[in-house]
Amino acid sequence: MGSSKESGRDRALHYLRETVLVDPEVQGTFLNEAELATRIGVSRTPVREALLLLVADGLVEMLPSRGAYVPPMTGRQIRELMELRAVLERHAAAVTLAAGTVPLAAMREALEEQRVLAEAGDDPTLFIELDMRFHQALVDATGNALLAQTYAGLRVRQRRVGVTALFRTADRQRSVCAEHGRIVDALDAGDAAAAAAAIDEHLRLTERVLLQA
Structure with a gap:
């Protein structure tokens, strides 16, 4: 029962x-x-x-x-979410680069699937699922279960803001693919500073879309 x-x-x-x-x-x-x-x-x-x-x-x-x-997410909540994501994702990039555990194959696979959807220009919910898979793969690869669990706990909020961002801006899917591509390229090159900068830029642009009136 x-x-x-x-x-x-x-x-x-x-x-x-x-x-x-x-x-x-x-x-x-x-x-x-x-x-x-x-x-x-x-x-x-x-x-x-x-x-x-x-x-x-x-x-x-x-x-x-x-x-x-x-309740709709407030501007402050959106900024706080992006700030926390940036901290976790930059840390994950540095840790996986130092340990040689960057999950390039998993990240590229998610990105390629996103590119296919971006060309079709539909299914924003699946696009955001792939978006989260892309980022979660990097955090999971740190080998820190608590860190991965904390990031996964942001899932509902990330889906909410992610889908909203895609509805707010035309061609946002293609932009996300380009931003993800820069993150993967920096990680592939073993450049921690470039990876951190690419992560920051991606989240800054997402935040800007979400905070548009």
Whole structure:
């Protein structure tokens, strides 16, 4: 009995994280628990439990008499996310270069798949999945489980801002591919300073797109 309850909550949590919260249209709106329960195929209890976990993560607010609200990310939150990403990714670049563990093959594979999508100009959600795979591969290659876990914990926020950025700017997918290409080239050349600069530039440009009024 307990396991079915747990799986229902986990299903609801997965659906909310992967489908609902990353939709730009959902930002600044209230979620309908009954509708979500029907869509996911569970009762309202696991949906409520999943929402409370998201409240603890700061991704949802429960407002008295009004329900679950998805607050848009503020400019400050976006800047803080990019700052934390820059710290983690620059560190990962330096550590993997020093240890000879840069995951060039995995990063190139993700980048090539992104280039195909950029040419087609569709499927922003898959493009952002590949974007996260590209960056996560570098962080994972540090061999530091806590570091990798911390970076993975940013996943929902990264998907939210990533998809939003693609909707904000025409041709952003091609720009991202070019920026990723510069990161890979610097890592391939063994140039830690150039890699850090390429990471900073990529995140600065992403932040600029997101903070456009």
